Amino acid sequence: GAGVSQSPSNKVTEKGKDVELRCDPISGHTALYWYRQSLGQGLEFLIYFQGNSAPDKSGLPSDRFSAERTGGSVSTLTIQRTQQEDSAVYLCASRGSQETQYFGPGTRLLVL
């Protein structure tokens, strides 16, 4: 596609449930990033994928968060046993050979 796409655009879940967020990067982009945007913390880095290299997971806030990237393209961010503090906008970005990161529209997660 023309840009980064994310699904779902909105997700409401109950505390304790698991959620999966999906990111489709721009075709051909080898680098993929997940960020989280919340009122209290601003924009925070979560995880970075580059080609077939091991991901940089240093930004994941707890072991309830995990992410994978299949075939060097689509990525899924999974949050297990969601908590209310996980409510935020989850943004995905991809980068090609140029030094520019393009962001998707985000997934708005609300944990009740």
Add this chain to the structure above:
Amino acid sequence: GEDVEQSLFLSVREGDSSVINCTYTDSSSTYLYWYKQEPGAGLQLLTYIFSNMDMKQDQRLTVLLNKKDKHLSLRIADTQTGDSAIYFCAESIDRGSTLGRLYFGRGTQLTVWP
């Protein structure tokens, strides 16, 4: 550290110029970016500048970088009501095998009055 600071609010009248300022602390940043976020939307890349440049102009946008003072600014000429949004300054830092990790400021809410 990688602290990026921005003022939170800016109000201007339509047709005036807007200047949004940003300071950062990490001198190893490679690129500096300005993103725009409208309500309910993701981040739109506006412009970016390589850290060894001091100015970049792109239509109504002018980016100035003072590397010595670690100060970045975005000037929007002839500001329009459609420019009302939150503007984020970000620096890109390469650490180890992680390239292009962005560190963001808190964002500046620009309000343009007709």
